[in-house]
Amino acid sequence: MLRIAVPNKGSLSGPASAMLHEAGYQQRKESKELVLVDPVNEVEFFYLRPRDIAIYVSSGKLDIGITGRDLLLDSGANAEEILQLGFARSTFRYATRPGTAAGPADFGGMTIATSYEGIVAKHLADQGIDASVVHLDGAVETAVELGVAQVIADVVETGTSLRNAGLEVIGEPILTSEAVVIRRTGAPDDDPKVQQFLRRLQGVLVARSYVMMDYDCRVEHLERAVSLTPGLESPTVSPLHHEGWVAVRAMVPAREAQRIMDDLYALGARAILTTEIHACRL
Ligand SMILES: Nc1ncnc2c1ncn2[C@@H]1O[C@H](COP(=O)(O)OP(=O)(O)OP(=O)(O)O)[C@@H](O)[C@H]1O
Ligand SMILES: O=P(O)(O)OC[C@H]1O[C@H](OP(=O)(O)OP(=O)(O)O)[C@H](O)[C@@H]1O
Numbered sequence: 710m711l712r713i714a715v716p717n718k719g720s721l722s723g724p725a726s727a728m729l730h731e732a733g734y735q736q737r738k739e740s741k742e743l744v745l746v747d748p749v750n751e752v753e754f755f756y757l758r759p760r761d762i763a764i765y766v767s768s769g770k771l772d773i774g775i776t777g778r779d780l781l782l783d784s785g786a787n788a789e790e791i792l793q794l795g796f797a798r799s800t801f802r803y804a805t806r807p808g809t810a811a812g813p814a815d816f817g818g819m820t821i822a823t824s825y826e827g828i829v830a831k832h833l834a835d836q837g838i839d840a841s842v843v844h845l846d847g848a849v850e851t852a853v854e855l856g857v858a859q860v861i862a863d864v865v866e867t868g869t870s871l872r873n874a875g876l877e878v879i880g881e882p883i884l885t886s887e888a889v890v891i892r893r894t895g896a897p898d899d900d901p902k903v904q905q906f907l908r909r910l911q912g913v914l915v916a917r918s919y920v921m922m923d924y925d926c927r928v929e930h931l932e933r934a935v936s937l938t939p940g941l942e943s944p945t946v947s948p949l950h951h952e953g954w955v956a957v958r959a960m961v962p963a964r965e966a967q968r969i970m971d972d973l974y975a976l977g978a979r980a981i982l983t984t985e986i987h988a989c990r991l
């Protein structure tokens with residue numbers, strides 16, 4: 710059985726379970742379940758704290774896990790990314806009250822509050838900045854108002870939490886993060902069970918970001934039309950009963966679908982339809 714670590718709380722938990730469900734795996738029905746065996750797919754899911762997942766995977770007791778890139782790097786665990794999942798996207802940044810510092814080079818002698826000590830200590834050391842780091846479990850934005858630190862380093866998505874605390878980002882992002890699948894560094898990459906799992910998740914990613922587009926167009930417009938809808942390999946072109954017309958079918962990126970439909974229509978294509986893709990293997 711493939712043993713997989715899944716986040717049990719926080720921003721990663723819901724979207725990770727939703728993606729696994731879309732990929733055809735059983736998921737737990739209630740948040741108190743810590744282990745779930747999916748015998749049909751020969752997979753065992755362990756619902757763990759997101760922060761602990763890289764540690765379990767690096768120990769070799771679990772084959773793979775879903776976590777955030779920032780959590781993986783912060784843990785310093787011996788594990789590596791093998792697939793990016795596109796959710797829980799964020800940046801990791803320093804923030805201060807306006808006027809505190811012109812940039813991270815001015816942080817010398819200051820205290821930086823963070824839940825990600827590993828990332829911050831390494832970044833400060835790499836930049837040669839002599840600042841202290843204080844670890845807080847969460848809500849670190851409040852540390853400045855309460856005088857525990859002059860600077861924070863935290864996850865930023867919309868920036869709302871920073872604005873509400875009267876803070877502004879300073880310096881370039883330390884890193885960009887998203888949910889990722891990880892395995893122990895150097896684990897063999899030809900394990901068929903892992904490969905099948907990754908193919909299923911890749912299928913979900915493609916199904917989420919592409920739609921199927923069908924349309925009819927005149928033969929003389931076909932080349933221009935297929936240049937708008939080249940598909941992943943090549944579009945399917947079938948003859949229509951109506952002489953001089955063909956039907957075309959191709960996958961197109963979902964977020965470009967409306968623009969492509971406008972362009973096809975302007976070219977003379979008609980009966981332009983898009984349909985959702987529920988699952989795929991490329
Ligand atoms: N607002 C957010 N937007 C996008 N990703 C986020 C956000 N907050 C946290 N993350 C991501 O979620 C992961 C953090 O997991 P964690 O369980 O700490 O999430 P959390 O939402 O902060 O939960 P908790 O309530 O336990 O603090 C990191 O990879 C982080 O980048
Ligand atoms: O830029 P924003 O869209 O405001 O999102 C970023 C905030 O979201 C997370 O906090 P969370 O709600 O998980 O609370 P926490 O600080 O207790 O982890 C993160 O730690 C930031 O505080």
Ligand SMILES: [Mg+2]
Pocket residue numbers: 719847
């Ligand atoms: Mg949090």
